[in-house]
Amino acid sequence: MKIYTRTGDKGQTSLIGGRVDKDSLRVEAYGTMDELNSFVGKAMTELNPEIFTDILEDLEAIQNELFDGGGDLANVMKERHYKLSEEPIEVLEQRIDLLMEEAPPLERFILPGGSPAAATLHIARTIARRAERQTVTLMKAEEEVPAIVQRYLNRLSDYLFVAARIANARVNVPDNEYVRSAKVFRTGKSESKSED
Amino acid sequence: MKIYTRTGDKGQTSLIGGRVDKDSLRVEAYGTMDELNSFVGKAMTELNPEIFTDILEDLEAIQNELFDGGGDLANVMKERHYKLSEEPIEVLEQRIDLLMEEAPPLERFILPGGSPAAATLHIARTIARRAERQTVTLMKAEEEVPAIVQRYLNRLSDYLFVAARIANARVNVPDNEYVRSAKVFRTGKSESKSED
Amino acid sequence: MKIYTRTGDKGQTSLIGGRVDKDSLRVEAYGTMDELNSFVGKAMTELNPEIFTDILEDLEAIQNELFDGGGDLANVMKERHYKLSEEPIEVLEQRIDLLMEEAPPLERFILPGGSPAAATLHIARTIARRAERQTVTLMKAEEEVPAIVQRYLNRLSDYLFVAARIANARVNVPDNEYVRSAKVFRTGKSESKSED
Ligand code: B12
Ligand code: B12
Ligand code: B12
Ligand SMILES: C[C@H]1O[C@@H](n2cnc3c(N)ncnc32)[C@H](O)[C@@H]1O
Ligand SMILES: C[C@H]1O[C@@H](n2cnc3c(N)ncnc32)[C@H](O)[C@@H]1O
Ligand SMILES: C[C@H]1O[C@@H](n2cnc3c(N)ncnc32)[C@H](O)[C@@H]1O
Ligand SMILES: [Mg+2]
Numbered sequence: 194m195k196i197y198t199r200t201g202d203k204g205q206t207s208l209i210g211g212r213v214d215k216d217s218l219r220v221e222a223y224g225t226m227d228e229l230n231s232f233v234g235k236a237m238t239e240l241n242p243e244i245f246t247d248i249l250e251d252l253e254a255i256q257n258e259l260f261d262g263g264g265d266l267a268n269v270m271k272e273r274h275y276k277l278s279e280e281p282i283e284v285l286e287q288r289i290d291l292l293m294e295e296a297p298p299l300e301r302f303i304l305p306g307g308s309p310a311a312a313t314l315h316i317a318r319t320i321a322r323r324a325e326r327q328t329v330t331l332m333k334a335e336e337e338v339p340a341i342v343q344r345y346l347n348r349l350s351d352y353l354f355v356a357a358r359i360a361n362a363r364v365n366v367p368d369n370e371y372v373r374s375a376k377v378f379r380t381g382k383s384e385s386k387s388e389d
Numbered sequence: 390m391k392i393y394t395r396t397g398d399k400g401q402t403s404l405i406g407g408r409v410d411k412d413s414l415r416v417e418a419y420g421t422m423d424e425l426n427s428f429v430g431k432a433m434t435e436l437n438p439e440i441f442t443d444i445l446e447d448l449e450a451i452q453n454e455l456f457d458g459g460g461d462l463a464n465v466m467k468e469r470h471y472k473l474s475e476e477p478i479e480v481l482e483q484r485i486d487l488l489m490e491e492a493p494p495l496e497r498f499i500l501p502g503g504s505p506a507a508a509t510l511h512i513a514r515t516i517a518r519r520a521e522r523q524t525v526t527l528m529k530a531e532e533e534v535p536a537i538v539q540r541y542l543n544r545l546s547d548y549l550f551v552a553a554r555i556a557n558a559r560v561n562v563p564d565n566e567y568v569r570s571a572k573v574f575r576t577g578k579s580e581s582k583s584e585d
Numbered sequence: 586m587k588i589y590t591r592t593g594d595k596g597q598t599s600l601i602g603g604r605v606d607k608d609s610l611r612v613e614a615y616g617t618m619d620e621l622n623s624f625v626g627k628a629m630t631e632l633n634p635e636i637f638t639d640i641l642e643d644l645e646a647i648q649n650e651l652f653d654g655g656g657d658l659a660n661v662m663k664e665r666h667y668k669l670s671e672e673p674i675e676v677l678e679q680r681i682d683l684l685m686e687e688a689p690p691l692e693r694f695i696l697p698g699g700s701p702a703a704a705t706l707h708i709a710r711t712i713a714r715r716a717e718r719q720t721v722t723l724m725k726a727e728e729e730v731p732a733i734v735q736r737y738l739n740r741l742s743d744y745l746f747v748a749a750r751i752a753n754a755r756v757n758v759p760d761n762e763y764v765r766s767a768k769v770f771r772t773g774k775s776e777s778k779s780e781d
């Protein structure tokens with residue numbers, strides 16, 4: 194089998210059911226999800242499987258979900274069936290809630306870093322946010338974009354934040370605070386004012 | 390010697406033979422090739438030189454070629470001689486063919502990751518694709534862009550895919566399949582339908 | 586506390602004193618500074634604290650400064666006080682000057698890589714440059730952008746270059762030269778011709 198087909202050598206490429214310039218917003222968005230997926234794969238190589246069994250399970254599910262969502266963005270068939278559903282978002286929320294209870298309390302921004310895995314999870318967090326931004330750009334430009342992908346990426350970036358904190362907490366590495374941070378994280382009532 | 394010259398503090402910068410805004414498409418494209426080059430350098434630190442002598446030789450050649458191609462994109466002199474030629478593309482193709490034979494058979498998408506080096510090679514793969522996209526944007530906007538750079542990046546991303554697979558195979562780390570993947574990789578006849 | 590507020594699920598998000606689309610140039614710029622900050626955090630995990638005490642101190646200050654500058658870009662209040670000042674730029678320049686004396690002489694481009702920390706510092710260098718480009722885009726589009734952030738990022742990318750060289754030099758890893766490089770780094774008089 195030849196992996197290279199040379200058909201993309203003129204700057205166009207294939208979707209599922211279409212053909213577009215390689216720098217189209219759609220390709221940009223799922224290309225960034227592929228980049229994100231690779232950083233998730235990198236973080237997995239840095240997590241001790243005995244201490245982080247649960248996180249590693251989460252991340253493997255996430256890798257598959259990123260393929261689902263990326264494929265959905267690549268799909269422009271007239272009749273199409275999207276692969277990413279509400280369920281993975283709900284699972285992410287449950288996992289976030291559980292891990293937040295385990296993590297030390299949080300009031301101020303923390304400096305990204307700590308253990309190797311935590312540092313990579315912070316990188317993945319910021320790339321999830323870049324993928325989210327590009328999905329928003331795509332949604333503003335085109336009609337048929339499954340909104341669930343953006344919501345999934347939004348929640349995923351929060352999951353990766355908490356996962357990074359756990360990747361430090363369980364090996365007793367502290368999260369250092371941004372020294373000039375206000376108390377930016379809010380609970381209870383003031384939460385209703387929050388927006389992101 | 391002062392490395393910083395402060396001349397770029399107002400948002401403009403120099404090409405070889407010109408001066409443009411720092412966010413011009415040209416600077417964006419070779420700046421991303423520089424980012425890619427750095428990830429290639431990172432992958433090299435993770436490959437055991439005894440097991441991966443050949444891959445390390447490839448990657449060092451690639452680092453030099455990325456400088457060639459980046460410099461070509463930076464060059465807007467009236468009379469100019471481009472550094473990147475067809476030959477490195479042919480060499481990449483030969484290396485891909487050889488390494489594909491060594492790698493386990495492939496039918497479905499694989500989750501990026503595995504060994505540390507494989508994970509980083511997958512990251513490099515996705516950044517090569519980002520660099521390719523930005524080169525396409527540049528080619529659509531400007532006349533004098535050497536098309537060979539885009540073709541080189543296209544082939545390089547396929548090389549990096551195969552290199553990632555080898556980085557797992559030689560240390561007996563399996564590539565895990567995307568669980569809901571169709572049989573997306575095609576051989577023989579159906580290949581003619583493929584496009585990328 | 587819930588880290589996820591769901592308020593960003595429709596593609597808009599909050600600034601300090603405003604609300605914009607998630608893919609606005611402002612969010613893009615400080616989002617990339619956050620990505621950069623995460624790579625700085627990653628490099629820190631790879632530096633031996635006994636050999637690189639000074640660099641680690643620099644990098645921790647830089648992480649805080651990136652929060653300062655990112656927050657400044659996020660701030661669109663009528664009455665606002667910016668956090669990033671001239672001083673950190675001057676400190677970066679002093680540190681660059683000192684580290685340049687320690688590093689081996691430099692005439693030609695070097696291949697990014699070497700030790701693990703050096704490789705990651707080169708990555709951070711290229712992402713600082715991407716953040717700089719996006720800050721330039723923002724400055725061209727909007728009135729009220731603190732120019733100091735761009736200058737800071739410009740100098741930071743030069744600092745990260747020198748830090749990468751030191752991360753190799755102190756552990757006796759050579760910087761390999763780009764084989765077809767001209768003598769691109771200039772001293773003394775010719776320096777005045779240089780621009781970046
Ligand atoms: C989307 C896509 C991607 C996405 C996929 C992830 C995602 N979901 O976001 C991304 C961007 C990540 C990607 C990456 C890569 N890709 Co890609 N990708 C595609 C693309 C456009 C669609 C694949 C897909 O998901 N199809 C969805 C399935 C369901 O559709 P389908 O296979 O056509 O199946 C339909 C029917 O054919 C039928 N069917 C399918 N299988 C079967 C089997 C039987 C028995 C029957 C009866 C019916 C049937 O059912 C489906 C009905 O809708 C194809 C090109 C294309 N148009 O096929 C290339 C393609 C598969 N990719 C290719 C390559 C090379 C790659 C990369 C190696 C590129 C690189 N250097 O990085 C990587 C590999 C990534 C990895 N980790 O493995 C090549 C493979 C070349 C080859 N020799 O086969 C293709 C063919 C493009 C090309 N060059 O021509 N890719
Ligand atoms: C393109 C470029 C890059 C590209 C280069 C890679 C690539 N190919 O993609 C990228 C984006 C990667 C890059 C990165 C960096 N760069 Co740069 N780059 C340049 C630029 C614009 C051109 C350099 C070049 O390749 N010239 C091509 C050669 C062939 O041209 P030339 O040197 O002018 O040579 C011609 C003649 O002068 C003559 N010639 C050359 N040498 C000699 C010698 C003799 C004896 C003779 C007779 C003739 C001769 O022959 C050539 C005929 O065309 C220069 C600025 C400029 N306009 O020179 C900055 C420049 C070299 N970069 C600079 C810097 C600081 C950097 C970075 C450290 C920035 C950073 N923080 O990341 C990094 C270092 C990267 C590394 N790994 O080493 C500075 C160096 C400052 C200094 N004190 O010298 C420069 C001068 C820009 C500036 N600030 O003013 N850079
Ligand atoms: C800018 C920003 C960022 C930037 C910050 C860095 C930077 N500087 O570049 C970036 C992009 C990095 C970021 C990242 C994240 N952020 Co943020 N961010 C914000 C934002 C918009 C502003 C925060 C800020 O710096 N405010 C500046 C301070 C000075 O303002 P202030 O807190 O309002 O304080 C003023 C007054 O209230 C008063 N004040 C403040 N504290 C106190 C205390 C007392 C006692 C008194 C009297 C007065 C007072 O003084 C100030 C006067 O101006 C807020 C939303 C918002 N509008 O508040 C979200 C926000 C804090 N972020 C949030 C989240 C979730 C995150 C991330 C986890 C997202 C992710 N998945 O990556 C990460 C965490 C990063 C980390 N490392 O910790 C959430 C927190 C949710 C919650 N439950 O609290 C918020 C509230 C947004 C939201 N979702 O609603 N963020
Ligand atoms: C925590 C803060 O991060 C910013 N924010 C929200 N979504 C994104 C994104 N996809 N990318 C970058 N920044 C984002 C908003 O300013 C929010 O309030
Ligand atoms: C394998 C699939 O990846 C997509 N594709 C092709 N080139 C690029 C690129 N530079 N960046 C991101 N995605 C790309 C196409 O959809 C192709 O079919
Ligand atoms: C060293 C060379 O790098 C280029 N250059 C200057 N600033 C940036 C940036 N932010 N991103 C990418 N490239 C840049 C210019 O061409 C300069 O001359
Ligand atoms: Mg969010």
Ligand SMILES: [Mg+2]
Binds near residue numbers: 543544546585
């Ligand atoms: Mg391709």
Ligand SMILES: [Mg+2]
Binds near residue numbers: 739
């Ligand atoms: Mg500069």
